[in-house]
Amino acid sequence: MHTPAPYSRRTFIQSSALLAGAFAIGSALGQSPNGDVRLAIVGIRSRGMQLARDAHRTKGCVIVAICDADTAILEKRAAEIESELGVTPEKVSNYRKLLERPDIDAVVLATPNHLHAIQTIWACQAGKDVYVEKPVCHNVWEGQQMVAAARAHNRIVQPGLQNRSDVGLKEAFAWIKQGNIGKIKQVRGLCYRNRASIGKSDTPIKPPSTLDYDEWLGPAADLPMYRERVHYDWHWVWNTGNGDFGNQGPHELDLMRWILDDPDHPKAIESYGGRFAWGDGGETPNMQITKLDWGTVPAYFEVRNLWVTPETNAAPNFKGYRVGVVVTCEGGEFRGGRGGGIVYHEGNKKGERFQGKGGFDHFPSFIRAINSRKESDLACTLETGYKSACLSHFRNISIQVGKEAATRKTTQAMSRDSQLKEAYDRFSEQLDAWKIDRSTDRWTIGRRLKIDTAKERFVGSGSGPANKLIKREDRKGSEVPKYA
Numbered sequence: 201m202h203t204p205a206p207y208s209r210r211t212f213i214q215s216s217a218l219l220a221g222a223f224a225i226g227s228a229l230g231q232s233p234n235g236d237v238r239l240a241i242v243g244i245r246s247r248g249m250q251l252a253r254d255a256h257r258t259k260g261c262v263i264v265a266i267c268d269a270d271t272a273i274l275e276k277r278a279a280e281i282e283s284e285l286g287v288t289p290e291k292v293s294n295y296r297k298l299l300e301r302p303d304i305d306a307v308v309l310a311t312p313n314h315l316h317a318i319q320t321i322w323a324c325q326a327g328k329d330v331y332v333e334k335p336v337c338h339n340v341w342e343g344q345q346m347v348a349a350a351r352a353h354n355r356i357v358q359p360g361l362q363n364r365s366d367v368g369l370k371e372a373f374a375w376i377k378q379g380n381i382g383k384i385k386q387v388r389g390l391c392y393r394n395r396a397s398i399g400k401s402d403t404p405i406k407p408p409s410t411l412d413y414d415e416w417l418g419p420a421a422d423l424p425m426y427r428e429r430v431h432y433d434w435h436w437v438w439n440t441g442n443g444d445f446g447n448q449g450p451h452e453l454d455l456m457r458w459i460l461d462d463p464d465h466p467k468a469i470e471s472y473g474g475r476f477a478w479g480d481g482g483e484t485p486n487m488q489i490t491k492l493d494w495g496t497v498p499a500y501f502e503v504r505n506l507w508v509t510p511e512t513n514a515a516p517n518f519k520g521y522r523v524g525v526v527v528t529c530e531g532g533e534f535r536g537g538r539g540g541g542i543v544y545h546e547g548n549k550k551g552e553r554f555q556g557k558g559g560f561d562h563f564p565s566f567i568r569a570i571n572s573r574k575e576s577d578l579a580c581t582l583e584t585g586y587k588s589a590c591l592s593h594f595r596n597i598s599i600q601v602g603k604e605a606a607t608r609k610t611t612q613a614m615s616r617d618s619q620l621k622e623a624y625d626r627f628s629e630q631l632d633a634w635k636i637d638r639s640t641d642r643w644t645i646g647r648r649l650k651i652d653t654a655k656e657r658f659v660g661s662g663s664g665p666a667n668k669l670i671k672r673e674d675r676k677g678s679e680v681p682k683y684a
Contacts, residue, residue, distance in 0.1 A: 248308075258567055293412060299323060306329040314420045317342035330350075336589050358581075365580075376459065388525065393515060426481040442593070443485055451523075456591075469591075500619055539556075649666050
């Protein structure tokens, strides 16, 4: 177990409780020399660096600071930003100190999932606007507090669901909704990514000496880590991550909601999955099939993180696609994702193509909304991002309150739905190619959970243990300020 020094978990908890009154509310927007929105990029590893580039090429804003709890990463990225972008930002390792600065109007959060809620809320309390990467929250309760805090402090908050700004997808979805290929009959989301083993250590690893581990850990529980590295692989343990359903998946889940006219939470959800082949320090499924029940169009989502075979370093595909959505209509099928897609007609013949006529407008829309103070100028609202993130969380809860089962019982459970069974058969072929012994390496049959969409809680069979995971008390969720 990590023994923090000199900054203790107790210090973090105590300071968290006091922060609501610690910030000077209201930014100094407009006081920069040329009226630019002044940004701090927070979490400056790979995604943070990409967002720094997005910010740099966006008119009307300037990067004045970067922040990371790991000083080695901070120093490295500062040098790269200066060399590549010609900008020399201030380097700050403590996020709360960063928020005290009057020369920062907005923060751009590319930090781990478990920090999104608390960092967004603190920024709202400090009078800063926020761009927060997906998923906007680590669990349902924290997302509720984020939405309420943004409203309470009148802040602009945009989720990093960049597909909402994709010109090709905008054109394709509008065209589909006009009825050009008939009514939508089914929607399927795909997340097929090559994700290697994260390894497993016999004893807990220690955070690097350059990392302020307590600052990085935030509201998460201080649990031993039996993986090989701290950074990035936090995605695959429940304490800090949400698996690929909450990593890559939120983008495609959001596409599913978008094409279905942004429905509220589904009425029910059921999920089946397992972490196969690796025997590593990860906890989240790397193969998973989920059914989302809105009571209208049948909707399914698939995660496949193993490559085709142990010898073939390529992700599998479904109808030629690995990451995206398949929208099946009466008279054709749209297959695509970021960058647009193609309509396929009878006989699998390619038809209309949607590639758009331009690039992404996601970050610029955030800057426009900051200046106008109009949420309508955002490409994606916080509430939209929250509702899409909840699909990840509901699915994860279904798995976490489920049970491992023998192959016979898994097959029987999947066979109740023809689409689940078809997906299960495809997954089984891949697991057979990996020579997975499913008598020991088993599927988990998740609970079918009914959702009270108004109260945002589970009801009926299995709701007791499931509702305990709405807030995730096991990860010190009470440290996130309560607003809702």
